[in-house]
Amino acid sequence: MDQLPAVKKRIQSIDVLRGIVMIIMALDHVRDYFHSDSFQHDPLDPATTTPFLFFTRFITHFCAPTFVFLAGTSAYLIGLKKTKAALSSFLLKRGLWLVLIEVVVISLAWTFNPLYNTIIFQVIWAIGISMVLLGLAVRLPYGVIFALGALIVLGHNLLDYPEAAHNHNVPFIWDLLHDGRFDNVTLFPQHSLVIAYAFAPWTGIMLMGYCAGKLFTPTVDTIKRQKALVGIGLGLIVLFVALRLLNGYGNPLPWTPQKTGMATFLSFMNVHKYPPSLMYMCITLGPSLLMLALLENVQNRFTDFVKVFGRVPFFYYVLHLYLIHILTVIAFYASGYGTKDIVGQSPFFFRPLTFGYSLGVVYLIWIGVVLALYPLCRWYNKYKSTHSQWWLSYL
Template identity: 55%
Template sequence: MNADNITLSKRILSIDILRGLVMIIMALDHTRDFFHIGAMTGDPLNPDTTTGMLFFTRWITHFCAPTFVFLSGLSAYLSAQNKTAAQASSFLLKRGLWLILIEIVVITFGLTFNPTYNFIILQVIWAIGTSMIFLGLASRISYKTVLITGLILVFGHNLFNLFPAPADSNGGLILKIFFTASGTVVPLSANHFVGVFYAILPWTGVMFVGYGIGAWYKKGYAAERRQRNLLIIGLLTIFVFISLRLINIYGDPLPRKEYHDFFKNVLAFFNVNKYPPSLQYIAMTLGPAMLFLAFTENLSNRFTRITSVYGAVPFFYYVLHFYLLHTLLIVVFFATGHSTKEIVQVPFLFRPATFGFSLPIVYLIWLCAVAALYLPCRWFKRYKETHQQWWLRYI
């Protein structure tokens, strides 16, 4: 997410291609949230109630957040190569704080369209921002500190699922925010709430691991060796996912449910926990992501050139797509006969629980939204490449 785009364009475009691909897929999930008839009333990953297409529509977007955060760490490493340790640390600290502010002020409003900010939503940008702050501190110590800490967090954070939560409310809240948040709502007053949907430290682990793998992309590192490393680690990561899923003891807060139905068992096998991201979830998503990086390093065609445009300006795209989708939601809301009495909903204004369309319509809206964002993203990519204003480093 945070790469120095000029540096990457001279080096490895596979990073921007992968990032762009997950940004495109990510918009599908948010389009489903806004426009699918069952988005507010059902769980698309529940094998008991879902369909194959609905399950896939939600499941494929599981790859977005881990890859997004992982590449943020990788890009932070690359960006640090042009700075002193102190400069790199300072930049990460400032950018982390800035991202948290953007999550609260800009992203929350894009999601809710509620000017009173009754419900502040903390999601992936919050997780990236807080993780960057920790990365800015840990990277001052050493590269090994970051990598080892990241591996400990990724492989060990599910240990907290084996013990009861602290009895006192403050200790339980801290544990949820840092390790186990899965939709934790913190009341600020009778009418104002904060929804913490991304526990900090599991995502910090993902970012730290991405930072560690960034060393494979530094100048002078052999491309063949990098691709071999990515291939081996990617396959091992997938093996970890399959093994833990079959053993069904550790690596996910909810043990895999077994059915007397083959199709439901297949769905249950891949229905791992994202909130917070379990070890099985991280392994399931990052393994294929690393294989993708290995196999696309020298790939160039029309599709990859298009996806790399989105990947070069992911934050710009991320903010813009929420405002585009929510504005379109308002148009459709009134066009389908809904009244002003139905505007106020929690947490999304203009989004009644019974509103929405079938999946084919959702896919059509998604494709149109992604296509509409291409030219703005291409313009901003070119602008960043030809301008040097300080604020461009933060977008």
């Protein structure tokens, strides 16, 4: 097969949006480790949360779906420089590599448990296995890939009904596929697997992101691309509002009237992430596509700053988890805890259930983490742009 025209330069809007969501993502992880209430109550429960806490958690909903979607888009753009066979091989190898990294590197970052008593399948696992499946799918016609992605995104909530009928007591494979709700599966004595991200819905998002890559080919006019992104983004938001008002299909749990109007609004906006429901996808990807259109020709100090993170997302992801957990260890001892408190009721070492600070302190730590990682990410971005070793494409 003849090789298709290569992409001449990186698309800044993709890097900027990816950088924004990577920065926001760190806020949620800092909150997990440092907020005094993070292990006590669900920040999205309208009965117990506050608007500020709800927003702090809800804004981070945009991170995973946007990143997975853009990973699919990037795969399409990489395919402009490769044959289908070469792209398939690359995605298969990189996907399996990410699954291995999730088990060996990321789980350790979360737990700081060198014995690996708990392995957590989170977003890197979901991206990895979705990339493997995309690697198999790229050999199919574009229309078939689009149909598969749309079928998964629009239809996967049909599986909610048999899962609920069985009280979510489903086989292990089903947990991995769709039902995973932080289920704890015993692998062997004193070692377990926590399934946070069931992969099927995320695979649907990646397939749709891959298909959206067609909008970013060199032959597509900028205005046409922006109009398409705005139209799709607004359509997803309208679909969210319509489905949420119907309060039926598209989210496992309905919204309910609360004691106050604000609490009712929070209930309306509280959509299901584990696994990501259709409504969750609509209200996160819709605004993200609008942002992608608006960022097309924007270039200023802010975009220059955030796109650094967007160009080295995996490098940043690994570093930020280790840095946050190291800071937790420092705060752990500074707060008067000792060796006997390292292993607690949670799988995260050095993170007692009653440990933590106010949301204001959480935001300060988050800002500090981002600023501390910026020089390293800038250095690595410069290194990647001036070197061509094969392994750089895996990091």
